[in-house]
Amino acid sequence: MPTPMRDIARILREHDDIAVLSHENPDGDAVGSAAALGHILARLGKRFVLANASPLPGQFSWMDIPGPWTTAMPAVYGYAVALDCGDGPRLGALEKAVDPTRLCVIDHHLGNPGFGAVNWVDTAASSTGEMVAALADELGVPLDGGLGECLYVAMVTDTGDFSFSSTRPETLELAARILRAGLDLGQTNARLRNQWSLSRIRLWSEVMGGMTLHSGGVIGSIAISRETMARTGTSVEDCDGLVNWVLRVRGVRAAVAVRELPDGRIKFSLRSVGDVDVQRVAASFGGGGHKNASGGSLDGPLAAAEATLAAAVGASLGV
Numbered sequence: 315m316p317t318p319m320r321d322i323a324r325i326l327r328e329h330d331d332i333a334v335l336s337h338e339n340p341d342g343d344a345v346g347s348a349a350a351l352g353h354i355l356a357r358l359g360k361r362f363v364l365a366n367a368s369p370l371p372g373q374f375s376w377m378d379i380p381g382p383w384t385t386a387m388p389a390v391y392g393y394a395v396a397l398d399c400g401d402g403p404r405l406g407a408l409e410k411a412v413d414p415t416r417l418c419v420i421d422h423h424l425g426n427p428g429f430g431a432v433n434w435v436d437t438a439a440s441s442t443g444e445m446v447a448a449l450a451d452e453l454g455v456p457l458d459g460g461l462g463e464c465l466y467v468a469m470v471t472d473t474g475d476f477s478f479s480s481t482r483p484e485t486l487e488l489a490a491r492i493l494r495a496g497l498d499l500g501q502t503n504a505r506l507r508n509q510w511s512l513s514r515i516r517l518w519s520e521v522m523g524g525m526t527l528h529s530g531g532v533i534g535s536i537a538i539s540r541e542t543m544a545r546t547g548t549s550v551e552d553c554d555g556l557v558n559w560v561l562r563v564r565g566v567r568a569a570v571a572v573r574e575l576p577d578g579r580i581k582f583s584l585r586s587v588g589d590v591d592v593q594r595v596a597a598s599f600g601g602g603g604h605k606n607a608s609g610g611s612l613d614g615p616l617a618a619a620e621a622t623l624a625a626a627v628g629a630s631l632g633v
Contacts, residue, residue: 318434319445322418323452325393325432326354331361333387333394338367338406339550342471342506344398345374346464347420347442351395352380353461354450363388367406371551373509377467378460387411393418398442400602402429420445424593425602437604440478440485443468447488457488458495463502466492470506474558479588479606514552517542521556527566528624529633534560535570535624537616557583568592568627572620575611580619583609584627595626 326332334351336344348364355362363384370383387408393416396402400423402409417430422439439445443465450457450465457465469489473481476489493499520542526535538553553573560569569585582599584592586606593608601610612619 318432319449319452321432322395322420322434323449325418326358326360326395326449326453329392331388331390331392332363333391333412334362334364334397335387335394335399335405335408335412336366336397337399337404338408340366340368340371340398341554342374343441343443343468345370345377345379346466346468346471347397347446349377349379350443350446350450350461350464350468351397351420353378353459353464354446354453354455356380357455357461358453363391365408367408371554373506373551373554374467376505378463380460392416395420396430397421397446398423400426420449423603424605425597438482440480440482441469441472443472444485444488456495457492462492462495462497466497466502467506470503480604511548511552513547517546517548517552518556518559520546522559525560525563526620526624527563529628529631531563531565532631532633533568533570533624533627534563534566535572535620536560537620538571538573539616540574540576557585561585561587568631570620570623570627572616572623574614574616578614579611580614580616581609581611582619582623583607584623590631592627592630595623595630598626599623 332355334348336348352364365384365387394412395418397420415431419430419433421435422442424437426435436445447465521536521538557569557571567587567590571583573581575581584596586592591605593603593605596602596608596610599610599612603609
């Protein structure tokens with residue numbers, strides 16, 4: 315019986331010159347799933363390009379990336395595959411160069427509008443990497459070597475080290491398969507985790523020290539200004555994961571992080587635990603994501619955006 319996953323597998327078998335895309339400012343799932351698909355294509359003997367509107371983040375430079383990571387869309391390609399993109403604009407500057415009639419979408423975000431010709435969206439999957447593993451199985455490619463490493467990075471980063479509620483029995487069973495296939499867990503985790511600079515430590519110290527609690531301590535918020543980033547010598551990459559630590563405060567059920575963009579708009583990230591649905595809050599501001607992890611952008615200034623989002627989360631909680 316045809317399914318979007320099998321349709322994508324057929325396209326990859328029958329076509330060549332594949333453009334492998336993922337969302338701008340890529341996180342571990344975007345990098346891991348894109349690189350994993352590159353490994354699959356390499357084993358199938360296909361020509362491909364890994365393209366992203368943003369350079370490869372330095373924290374993932376140690377990974378076994380199966381080819382150059384380019385910030386330009388190839389002038390000629392057969393099909394494109396967009397991974398971990400909740401919608402077309404998440405492709406950033408590459409969106410306008412993509413022909414939607416030759417685009418396959420592999421994603422796990424709620425609210426994905428299905429912006430490709432073939433759309434495989436599984437909101438139950440813990441990560442896009444988990445879906446790429448299923449595609450590898452469909453194509454008969456074993457989950458060893460660099461492929462296994464990239465899949466593991468995708469899963470472990472998008473599940474908070476397998477601690478988020480999106481972690482399913484199937485997720486842990488897949489991780490076990492990758493370990494049995496030869497992944498060096500200790501070495502991989504050391505490379506993945508031990509990437510911080512002193513500048514990043516200083517940024518986190520300052521931002522976390524300025525945390526504000528709202529609604530009787532149920533909501534925590536942090537703000538990252540351009541001035542703070544310039545003074546600490548940090549980049550967008552250094553902000554990755556900051557919002558998750560707000561949830562470490564006893565009693566906090568939802569976390570808000572806001573960061574100033576160069577154009578004056580505000581990038582926001584929302585996190586929650588249990589049944590607290592922050593995806594609905596993000597969607598009300600034009601964003602999206604998952605029940606416990608969502609984001610988007612809105613107008614500034616920074617302090618006003620922080621207060622607006624904290625109030626919106628509080629209203630959703632009824633506090």
